[in-house]
Amino acid sequence: MHVEAFQRNTRQRKVIIEELRKVDTHPSATELYEMVRSRLPRISLGTVYRNLELLAESGEILKLESGGQARFDGNPARHHHVRCSVCGRVDDVHRSIEDDGLDQVAKLDGYQIQDYRLEFIGICPECQKKG
Numbered sequence: 001m002h003v004e005a006f007q008r009n010t011r012q013r014k015v016i017i018e019e020l021r022k023v024d025t026h027p028s029a030t031e032l033y034e035m036v037r038s039r040l041p042r043i044s045l046g047t048v049y050r051n052l053e054l055l056a057e058s059g060e061i062l063k064l065e066s067g068g069q070a071r072f073d074g075n076p077a078r079h080h081h082v083r084c085s086v087c088g089r090v091d092d093v094h095r096s097i098e099d100d101g102l103d104q105v106a107k108l109d110g111y112q113i114q115d116y117r118l119e120f121i122g123i124c125p126e127c128q129k130k131g
Helices: 002-022 029-037 045-058 101-109 125-130
Strands: 062-064 071-073 081-084 090-092 119-122
Touching (some): 029 045
Parallel strands (some): 081 119
């Protein structure tokens, strides 16, 4: 039975990744849970949370933790985000942002830089329309 549970978890993890990579909306765990339930009706929210944490720790997905609610990104490659300060929506930034500042941070502050994340904060087009 233990082997069967492991296989089920592997299948659940596979479906979670597939559903996450179908969208570019950076869903929360609850939003992703609703998406996954169409394929795995018996999956629990706790299982989705645990698998998302494992996938983020392994580097297969990104966990975006600013703005009060964690959101998840199926694209683990380096890219930047913009978050709406009104509704919390997160989108990818589709422009190249230069990495020149990394050397300056290292020189000025004495840190050996291992990685960084850049997130812009603004108001999304939908919230702008609402006023």
